[in-house]
Amino acid sequence: MRIVLVGPPGAGKGTQAAFLAKNLSIPHISTGDLFRANISKQTELGKLAKSYMDKGELVPDEVTIAMAKDRMEQPDAVHGFLLDGFPRNVSQAEALDEMLKSEGMKLDAVLDLEVPEEEVVKRIAGRRICRNDSAHVFHVSYKAPKKDGVCDVCGGELYQRDDDSEETVRTRLEVYHTQTEPIIDYYKAQGLVVTISALGKVEDVTARAMEALKRGEDDK
Numbered sequence: 016m017r018i019v020l021v022g023p024p025g026a027g028k029g030t031q032a033a034f035l036a037k038n039l040s041i042p043h044i045s046t047g048d049l050f051r052a053n054i055s056k057q058t059e060l061g062k063l064a065k066s067y068m069d070k071g072e073l074v075p076d077e078v079t080i081a082m083a084k085d086r087m088e089q090p091d092a093v094h095g096f097l098l099d100g101f102p103r104n105v106s107q108a109e110a111l112d113e114m115l116k117s118e119g120m121k122l123d124a125v126l127d128l129e130v131p132e133e134e135v136v137k138r139i140a141g142r143r144i145c146r147n148d149s150a151h152v153f154h155v156s157y158k159a160p161k162k163d164g165v166c167d168v169c170g171g172e173l174y175q176r177d178d179d180s181e182e183t184v185r186t187r188l189e190v191y192h193t194q195t196e197p198i199i200d201y202y203k204a205q206g207l208v209v210t211i212s213a214l215g216k217v218e219d220v221t222a223r224a225m226e227a228l229k230r231g232e233d234d235k
Contacts, residue, residue: 016041016095016228017120019102019111021199022128023191024184025135026213027220031128032099034221039228042091046100049082050074060085079103080110087114095123108198124231125202126224128213132188140181147171 016039022028029045036043053061060082064074083101086092102108115121130138137156145151145166153160153173160167177183202208209227213220 016097016123016232017115018096018228019098019122019125019198019202020128021125021195022213023130023132023135024187025138026128026130027217028099028128030217031213031220031224032097034217035126035224035228036097038221038225039095039097041095041097042089043097043099044083044086044092044101046079046083046103049079049086049101053082076104076107076110080107080114083111084114102198104194105197105201108201122202122205122207124209124228125199125207126228127199127208127210128220128224129210130213134214135188136181136184139179139184140175142179143173143175145169145171145173 018035018039018041020028020032020035032043032045050061050064054065055061060078064078064082067074067078079101083098087096098111102111111122138154141155141157143153143155143160143164145153145168147166147169148171151166151168151171152158153166160173164173165171166173178187199208209231211220211223211227
């Protein structure tokens with residue numbers, strides 16, 4: 016299967032992508048991973064992307080698209096892939112369609128993870144990270160530390176990242192609504208969108224997604 020995963024920040028796309036890719040035996044292709052891999056390997060595309068990032072500028076669509084194309088042409092993606100973070104706007108979605116069409120392929124589904132806006136704010140703004148080890152993550156509502164502001168694991172100070180503040184989260188949501196959400200209507204016109212609720216336990220959301228994708232395949 017060839018799937019695009021879409022949803023607002025805080026919807027759990029990264030977590031669900033990993034589980035779904037494993038269940039479907041296809042590679043999880045994340046934009047973030049693509050950038051990191053190309054930059055660390057100092058590929059031509061990586062160097063180009065870094066030149067924009069170093070200036071604080073957005074990496075142009077054509078660079079992101081070229082990275083995605085290169086990754087989708089790798090042997091492990093021959094029988095499918097799950098795209099996470101790409102396409103992020105309609106022009107990238109159109110470029111992806113053209114790319115797949117030129118290879119005689121097409122998308123099977125666009126999985127839309129739906130989460131109410133206030134829940135997104137609550138999820139992200141409530142995160143607290145340990146200063147000693149960023150892998151130690153807590154949440155004021157869902158995974159509160161035993162002692163306020165103190166890491167249960169190592170006793171380090173817990174803090175809120177700048178980009179997790181409510182103001183920043185709302186700005187990120189506005190960017191999502193303006194730039195990325197329109198791709199849902201773009202793909203709805205092609206009959207590809209499968210929308211599920213991303214509320215509840217991780218495994219329940221995964222089961223919901225797998226069932227929705229199966230129904231979508233059966234309906235074709």
